[in-house]
Amino acid sequence: MDFHLTNEQLMLRKMYREFAEDHVKPLAEEIDEEERFPMETVEKMAKLGMMGIYFPKEYGGAGGDVLSYAIAVEELAKVCGTTAVIVSAHTSLCCAPIFEHGTEEQKKKYLPGLLSGKKIGAFGLTEPGAGTDASGQQTTAVLDGDHYVLNGSKCFITNGNVADVFVVFAMTDKKAGNHGITAFIMEKDMPGFTQGKHEKKMGIRGSSTCDLIFEDCIVPKENLLGKVGKGFKIAMMTLDGGRIGIASQALGLGEGAVEEAVKYTKERVQFGKRLSQFQNTQFQLADMHTRMQAAQYLVYSAAMKKQNHEDYSVDAAMAKLFAAEAASDVTRRAVQLFGGYGYTREYPVERMMRDAKITEIYEGTSEVQRMVIASHLGVK
């Protein structure tokens, strides 16, 4: 396997890093503290083409590749987990299913706005009673002439309060189980569609998370995404891609914590020595860096496989499982190395630790990833 990045990917990493240092890092603490969605950052990222990195130019994308997208999320997450997930959910969970399953008319109608970042995308699958068991959808869609009528609700929807376009799943045939789920493209102003209040979260506090409520919501028939009854498959395929985004977010969070811990332990003096001179510190940091480097190989490998149109489902699951657990462990260890200061909001590592936890939960918990991997091994 070739682990060398292309000249373009190296150049993009430099650009993403400079942008993140100049415009994302200075806001990270504030948006966390105020639980404020950083719309100004989204507008800046849009101008640079970061809201449609791996989609073709004919639909308004930047004409890049999946690994260049993963590196963007990674570099953003090094300084701000919130900003990283905004890009990840928008790209992987809304732009990707429309690009991969939409009709030519749907792509022409929705992608230019989304990929240029003028519009923000979101994804509505999870319901109060359908989390890990996504097949338990209670939201219904009933065909009525030239439109569907949706009733029900979704919860924990990333970008929910700020999105203009949503990919939403509903039961069109309750008796058919998974085969009765259908996907729809929805717009925020559709009659009967409202967004609930902002969820107060432990981490990624600047990201918008809310309920979606459908009350006799009218969705034109032409907004059906894919085929009737194929929604569950679309959801699972979308989540495979989404896991590359979340794995990249976890990767960046862990790497960011290592960078902060290296910097801090070289400065902090205790017992007349810099912390970095103690073998415990050196061994901790060596382990932390090694874990994140291993995570990077898994994440990049999954991204390259998706780019090459190879089957990447299990690779994405392994990347997300490993990167998320590594990020949680590494950010926790970073707080420990900082000691009391690490527990204060004066330093970013406690925020990184809070942000990292969600990567083990959303877009498939670590347990779900293990189910996917075990199934791939034929272990039943």
Added chain:
Amino acid sequence: MKIIVCVKQVPDTSGKVAVNPDGTLDRASMQTITNPDDMNAVEAALKLKDETGCMVTVVTMGPPPAMGMLRELMAMGADSAVLVSAREFGGSDTYATSQILAAAIKRIGLEPDDIVMCGRQAIDGDTAQVGPQIAEKLGMPQVTYVAEMHKTGDTITVKRMLEDGYMTIKVQTPCLLTCIKELNTPRYMSVSGVFETYSKPLDTFNYESLKDDSLIDATTIGLKGSPTNIFKSFTPPLKGAGVILEGDGKETCEKLAGILAEKHII
């Protein structure tokens, strides 16, 4: 209309400065960046491109690795690039460099409505001589220290920033402008720009390409053609931390006067 921007790859002075035994900079062992003032010149050119649709060409003289910098500038939006590189050009001082760059600009071709832009000065030499010398050798008007600029027809109105004030000057194209950081904030590369940059034209001008120009002569280029001799290059020793006296009362003033008297300054 086109804009030719002269840029230089310089050592990143946020790292350690390495010096060769002969006193010149050991550029190979240092991280490099595009000279900051040159980035302002590139941004000014790209803004004019946004407004008028003109072409922007970036030119640098340096070793082949400088091509990476040129690709980055094209990823920001420049249309083409020229690397001026030859063993014969090595060791050039500002006189020889401006001689070679002026010949390169003549080879690219200058039309009546064209503009040449440079940064005010490079952070490695801090001479601010190359831009003005290029203008002299091309026989074109020059305005230095550009802090604002507006183009109307073939006239550019420039706000020139000096130490003790501003000067507003109107200049006609073709002309050369040297830019300062107050002029603008350089843009980032864009994602699509990065994916386009390797398909944009990057020419290399070597000694053979330029040798027939009247400016190019063994006595005017390279180390031999450079009247400047470097006596010594070194990293300046760090200054000690200063002392800040707090308070605005008589007591603070007396304390300050006491310290100055102790050091025989007053």
